[in-house]
Amino acid sequence: xxxxxxxxxxxERVRDDTSLLKKAxxxxxxxxxxxxxxxxxxxSLEQFRILRKQGTEHAxxxxxxxxxxxxxxxxxxxxxxxxxxxxKFHSGTGWPSFFQPVAPENVxxxxxxxxxxxxxxxxxARCEAHLGHVFEDGPRPSGLRYCxxxxxxxxxxxxxxxxxxxx
Numbered sequence: 001x002x003x004x005x006x007x008x009x010x011x012e013r014v015r016d017d018t019s020l021l022k023k024a025x026x027x028x029x030x031x032x033x034x035x036x037x038x039x040x041x042x043x044s045l046e047q048f049r050i051l052r053k054q055g056t057e058h059a060x061x062x063x064x065x066x067x068x069x070x071x072x073x074x075x076x077x078x079x080x081x082x083x084x085x086x087x088k089f090h091s092g093t094g095w096p097s098f099f100q101p102v103a104p105e106n107v108x109x110x111x112x113x114x115x116x117x118x119x120x121x122x123x124x125a126r127c128e129a130h131l132g133h134v135f136e137d138g139p140r141p142s143g144l145r146y147c148x149x150x151x152x153x154x155x156x157x158x159x160x161x162x163x164x165x166x167x
Contacts, residue, residue, distance in 0.1 A: 034127075043076065050151045051077050051129035054114070054121070059094025062150025071157040072102065073148075077129035082106055082153065083146065091138075091145055096153070098146040099138045107146070109134055122146055 034042070039052050049055040064073070073083040073096075083098040091097035101107040105125055112121035112133065122131040131152045138145035 039077070044151070047076050047151045050149045051131075054112075054130040055149075056132075057095075057149045057151055062095060064096045064150040064153055064155055065094065067096070067155060069155070069157050071155055073098075073153040073155055075124040075127060075129055075131070076152050076154050077124060078127040079154070080106055080124055080126040082124065082131070083148070089139055091147065093145075093147055095132060095147045096150055097138070098148065099140075099142045099144055101146065107131065122148070124152075 036052070040048055043051060046057070050057060067085075067088075070085045072081050072085070073088075074081050081102050083100075084102050087098045087100050087102075089097055089099060108123050108125045108128075109120045110123070112119045120134040122134050123129060124131060129152060130149075132146065132148035135145045135147060136143060
């Protein structure tokens with residue numbers, strides 16, 4: 001903000017992103033406020049079990065595991081771009097794996113103590129859908145493995161990051 005004020009003081013034109021931010025926050029709040037019944041109406045039974053009830057699909061069964069096409073993986077709950085195909089790698093674990101999200105702020109994490117394990121759960125930052133887990137055994141440059149459920153993702157082929165945000 002101080003940079004914009006400094007530019008304005010020198011007579012430079014500055015784009016005001018306040019309305020864009022307000023729209024993004026409104027979409028985020030709308031996605032979070034959905035009732036369980038609304039989520040059930042929007043998602044398949046499998047997606048609901050995974051995204052809203054923190055389930056996991058069986059290894060080697062996900063539809064996106066062997067996908068090698070170029071594009072963007074978005075949240076199945078709200079459409080937020082999460083991962084680009086150029087960050088996907090074969091981990092041998094049975095789930096689609098990525099070494100980084102398209103933007104760090106699009107995926108949030110927290111400690112998950114379920115099933116007697118200490119893991120890091122990955123969630124969509126906009127709708128808080130369960131995506132999978134993050135492990136510290138991935139390739140460079142991040143050293144992380146975002147191990148995702150196919151049911152939590154929608155693949156948009158040949159889409160650039162900007163185009164993938166459109167529904």
